[in-house]
Amino acid sequence: GASNRVSIVEMAPRDGLQNEKVPIDTADKIRLVDLLSACGFERIEVTSFVSPKWVPQLADAADVMAGIARRPGVRYTVLTPNMKGFEAALAAGADEVAIFASASEGFSRHNINCSIAESIERFVPVAQAARKHGIAMRGYVSCVVECPYDGAIAPASTADVAAQLMELGCYEISLGDTIGRGTPDAVDRMLTAVMTTIPPARLAGHFHDTSGRALDNIGVALDRGIRVFDASVGGLGGCPYAPGAKGNVDTLLVDRYLKGRGFETGLSEGALATAAEFARALRSFT
Numbered sequence: 001g002a003s004n005r006v007s008i009v010e011m012a013p014r015d016g017l018q019n020e021k022v023p024i025d026t027a028d029k030i031r032l033v034d035l036l037s038a039c040g041f042e043r044i045e046v047t048s049f050v051s052p053k054w055v056p057q058l059a060d061a062a063d064v065m066a067g068i069a070r071r072p073g074v075r076y077t078v079l080t081p082n083m084k085g086f087e088a089a090l091a092a093g094a095d096e097v098a099i100f101a102s103a104s105e106g107f108s109r110h111n112i113n114c115s116i117a118e119s120i121e122r123f124v125p126v127a128q129a130a131r132k133h134g135i136a137m138r139g140y141v142s143c144v145v146e147c148p149y150d151g152a153i154a155p156a157s158t159a160d161v162a163a164q165l166m167e168l169g170c171y172e173i174s175l176g177d178t179i180g181r182g183t184p185d186a187v188d189r190m191l192t193a194v195m196t197t198i199p200p201a202r203l204a205g206h207f208h209d210t211s212g213r214a215l216d217n218i219g220v221a222l223d224r225g226i227r228v229f230d231a232s233v234g235g236l237g238g239c240p241y242a243p244g245a246k247g248n249v250d251t252l253l254v255d256r257y258l259k260g261r262g263f264e265t266g267l268s269e270g271a272l273a274t275a276a277e278f279a280r281a282l283r284s285f286t
């Protein structure tokens with residue numbers, strides 16, 4: 001059976017900050033990551049090596065990576081959309097990279113300026129390079145149930161893209177409800193389709209809390225055996241190319257919810273509260 005241990009992957013420095021319009025000081029981003037390093041996370045997504053024209057807020061990715069104090073046992077992960085991003089991530093000493101595709105054509109076009117098929121082609125050399133350098137690679141699928149441009153997404157489309165990312169060598173696929181419009185029923189149907197090819201031990205849930213349903217959706221995923229969830233301290237987040245996408249589900253809420261259901265997360269609530277307070281203050285300056 002599925003274990004009692006659930007792992008939360010912290011998103012605030014990346015998904016949380018990428019959409020903030022006013023520039024945030026590099027030193028403050030570093031401080032946020034360092035506060036998060038004290039919480040007990042195994043994985044923290046630090047930044048993205050993407051085009052600074054597309055995501056100006058994260059243009060300081062290399063400086064953030066160079067400035068953080070790395071705690072043993074924590075993996076510092078970054079987003080890489082292409083070889084240029086992978087090479088920069090490698091130079092910055094990222095422990096792990098993530099490639100990201102969409103289950104919908106509309107979001108793929110708006111977010112990474114290419115079709116789904118073109119994005120998979122673009123990831124092939126990234127996957128080869130990651131393997132060659134012994135760097136773990138995670139995969140995201142966005143818009144797993146709803147797309148801001150294409151509407152409802154067929155479960156089979158999500159399953160197909162997830163399977164393609166797995167074939168590229170991702171050790172885990174994170175399923176993103178990018179705009180937080182998924183209902184528990186829709187999430188359950190999507191998971192049924194995805195799990196025809198991918199076991200729950202290699203899946204993660206990435207829920208945005210736009211409609212206040214993220215915890216319900218996490219509950220559905222837990223019932224299906226998924227034991228990894230992405231969350232963001234202070235509920236920071238949103239995607240610049242997903243209109244209406246609010247924050248990732250709040251890490252403290254997820255931690256409390258999981259502990260209430262009898263799961264262990266390994267996270268310190270005190271350290272989380274400190275990091276969340278700092279994260280919220282960062283946002284209120286903007």
Ligand code: HMG
Pocket residue numbers: 015018048049050051052053054055079081082083084085086088100111112113140141142143175176177178179206208238239240241
């Ligand atoms: P493009 O304009 O088609 O790319 O963008 P290009 O190859 O034509 O390059 C254009 C310019 O960008 C060139 O510079 C490149 O050098 C530069 P120029 O010659 O004009 O000066 N460039 C780069 N610079 C730095 N690092 C790079 C890089 N690549 C190209 N890696 C591209 C295509 C994919 C690059 C662009 O669309 C992009 O960067 N998109 C990223 C968008 C993004 O980060 N979105 C948010 C993350 S996804 C998300 O939030 C969802 C998730 O949380 C899960 C969920 O919630 O569903 C993961």
Ligand code: MG
Pocket residue numbers: 015176178206208239248
């Ligand atoms: Mg996201």
